[in-house]
Amino acid sequence: MRRSFRTWRVCACLGAWIVASAVWCASAVQADPIFHSTIQAVNQNGASTWAPGEPGTVLEGIVINNPWEMLDYSNAAASPQWQMFIQAVASGDYGGTALYMRREKPFPGHSGSLPYTPEEWDAEMDRLNFPAGATPQLQRGDRIQVVAGAPGLFFNGKFNINEQHSKDPLKDFSITILERGLTPLASLISLTDVKDGNDEFIFDQARLTGAEHYQGSLVRLEGLTLDDPQNWALNGKLTVRQGNLTMPLQLGLDPTLLSVDTLAMQSLGFSLTAIMDQEDANSSDGYRQGYRLWLTNAGDLDVVPEPGTLLLVLLGAVCAIPITRKCWRSRTA
Numbered sequence: 001m002r003r004s005f006r007t008w009r010v011c012a013c014l015g016a017w018i019v020a021s022a023v024w025c026a027s028a029v030q031a032d033p034i035f036h037s038t039i040q041a042v043n044q045n046g047a048s049t050w051a052p053g054e055p056g057t058v059l060e061g062i063v064i065n066n067p068w069e070m071l072d073y074s075n076a077a078a079s080p081q082w083q084m085f086i087q088a089v090a091s092g093d094y095g096g097t098a099l100y101m102r103r104e105k106p107f108p109g110h111s112g113s114l115p116y117t118p119e120e121w122d123a124e125m126d127r128l129n130f131p132a133g134a135t136p137q138l139q140r141g142d143r144i145q146v147v148a149g150a151p152g153l154f155f156n157g158k159f160n161i162n163e164q165h166s167k168d169p170l171k172d173f174s175i176t177i178l179e180r181g182l183t184p185l186a187s188l189i190s191l192t193d194v195k196d197g198n199d200e201f202i203f204d205q206a207r208l209t210g211a212e213h214y215q216g217s218l219v220r221l222e223g224l225t226l227d228d229p230q231n232w233a234l235n236g237k238l239t240v241r242q243g244n245l246t247m248p249l250q251l252g253l254d255p256t257l258l259s260v261d262t263l264a265m266q267s268l269g270f271s272l273t274a275i276m277d278q279e280d281a282n283s284s285d286g287y288r289q290g291y292r293l294w295l296t297n298a299g300d301l302d303v304v305p306e307p308g309t310l311l312l313v314l315l316g317a318v319c320a321i322p323i324t325r326k327c328w329r330s331r332t333a
């Protein structure tokens, strides 16, 4: 009797273990991607409230910037860094999340296991830029799944997927391309959506309004001018203006940005599609400020004539039609 009880107990334990294992395996294989809005949740000070829990966070989104147009990750850079943003695509989700890598320690004396050697760094860049040997390399318009071991860190107002500055492969995040050639959507906003009448950022802890709502995703702004066109440069920092409201603009590394006619932008006004980023370096008052637009590709910039100027442009176009036709004929001849 005692023996059969012991056998029953062993079987019961074994059965429970099998059921638990099956549940664990099922959750590991079929894990639903977590919402970006869940990862980016904050308190009244703008500090993260997300508790990552078990390692292996699964996240999906559409890539909204070419990594090579945002940060210089070549070994020739003083401190190579790699970053791209993925934007939420799931119904009911919003915003997006940055994926970030750096070769060196974030500051001298940091306890992490960096730096990577140049060879190790190249291998990491290849692993991320060419998932499963993908060609062309990972780029804007790819829909991807990310599995993040670390899974990352909260920094200056947003939760980033990263390796927590460790070379330990268990801290890696990996990328699988699910679909290519998509066009990410941009939310059409005005600066009144993110700034109050005093030109201060609107902060909504619930993240349903204000800049937090758009953090990590593409926004479209029209009717802009520049306060400081003289600062236009690769990786330049400028200020855009819409009426009485202003917002920082960070430029990326696309060389075509240098061909932009900033004088025309000033006289005609312009529109842009850019990433709503947050880098609030002043933590003393929480993380309720420090939002900026990040324009990485010149193709996301449109010089838009004012109505009066538009008439002149149209008149010019009418006058130019014979020339255009001639060019078209010569090209097709």
Ligand SMILES: [Ca+2]
Pocket (backbone or CB within 6 Å): 042, 046, 157, 158, 212, 215, 278, 287
């Ligand atoms: Ca934030």
Ligand SMILES: [Ca+2]
Pocket (backbone or CB within 6 Å): 124, 163, 166, 167, 168, 169, 171, 172
């Ligand atoms: Ca790694």
